[in-house]
Amino acid sequence: MGDSHLNPLEYDFIGARERTEAKRKSAGEKLTSLEDAVARVKDGDHVSVGGCLFSRTPMALMREILRHRRRGLTLSRNLTCNEGEMFMAAGAVSRVVTAWMSIGLPWGVSKILRHYVESGAVALEEWSHLALGLRFRAGAMGVPFLPALTMLGSDLVGVSGLKTVQDPYTGETLAAVPALFPDVAVLHVHRADRFGNCQIDGYPHMDADIARAATTVLVTTEEIMSEEETRRYPDRTVIPGFVVDALVHVPFGSFPHECYALYEADYDHFAEYTAAIDARGPSAVGEYLERYVYGPPAWSDYLDLFGGERLALQAKRAKELTR
């Protein structure tokens, strides 16, 4: 089935530790612009993406990375949605590390995934959902791997590069799931204070692990809360400020994806997007990039393409769904 593309730098726990030790870990101001935040992303970086599928995707940050015309990136995310398709079509990504990719069941197998992976233009490195979660957790823990009982015996072992280890106590064979220390984490959260202390409502996904695993952490937030609010509810902080490098206040920062209890994903938008691909093939994503990514300069211009009425409707639906 071919060799794995696993990059040894991803599980180099000593290098990752040294990068974090050398880093400024400030309790100070983190608020900045999208443009300034994303200037920290370099060509060839490994970028891990928070949220999962069309839930709490850091869409504003990802759009800005595309606007910066980055190249040769590796993207990792447990379930990859149309943001991955946009990175493929933009020529920004050469390798995707994921457990699953397509928009979602009702929209069928991604034709963009098929186009770029079947031609060999993008390498898709597949890990199980749990294994990729444990890669981020091992990264968050600062260890080179975690033992696990999953992925064993499957053909995923060969293509991912997973190795096994013999338990020194019982002699059993275990999966040695390698850590993933990404260069950059891009995350979207519900609330943060200006020092980067972050709160997430609803589904936590893997954001807290990804933040600790990464060298550089970029966060967008729906709402800026006061320091007083953070200190009143410290149990709600899932990412501490000293982990965060840049924070940007971006309401509707996941749209057209969902943000738990705040707005629902725009399924009509997905349907229009996939209908365009069905009609015109992969070039439809190029047109989409022009219209939604390269065209509108600011995030507010981008949101204007959807319109206030649509945003208000999606917000109303989210309230109903989480009542």
Added chain:
Amino acid sequence: MTFNASELLAVIAARQLHDDTTVFAGVGVPLLAAALAKRRHAPRLTMVIEGGIIGPQIAPGRLPVSTNEMRAGHRATMLPGITDAFLFAQRGFVDVGFMGGAQIDQYGNINTSVLGADYWKPKVRLPGTGGANDIASLCREVIIVTAHEKRRFVERVDFVTSPAWLRGDGSRRAAGLRFGGVSRVVTTLGILGFDPDSKRMRIEATHPGVSTDTVRQNTGFALLEAPRVEVTEPPSDDELAMLRALDPERRFLGT
């Protein structure tokens, strides 16, 4: 009452679940089956959903289309996150895992990754494992729920995404998979199981009006047969009414 293939699958799958147990279920027919079981005969059943959700109450007319969207967590008892949801299964807390599959072989292994011989340049790239490999590896027992089609039931899958009995002969155990494995395959034609020794797939039951020959004709490999092949009870009016109430929009039950 007449019923379609999805309704048949959901009802037969629901009957496989017992009270006071836990089930890992994905969106679509498996989730409907779990929700039906909970409403009908297993009120103390707990659903675990891979989006990181424990104990949701799936609301009629509000069926989730993904395991990570807000509908999937309706009135849940805990949102532990994805990694920890699977770790409950690794720890042995999840009794049954429901799975579908693009390609299934005679040992119950499933392929949802690639068609063709070269993984890096596949003939057809499929979405991938998602949590299927983990469910297949970690649940106490796995039940596959799928339409019975010859192109799905192949002698050898192109790629083992989710391991069942691998190549039989203790190969699952030898690979380090100490627990679980596929016990049954619920299909539109009947219920398949596995020979206890060879771990090859066998016919255990057929749905009313379906012959074992029909099952064989729709399977791409030689099926064994259980010593006694049962005939399933067709879905009752009561089961169908309860099931249809869960999906009034026919989002997953179809037409």
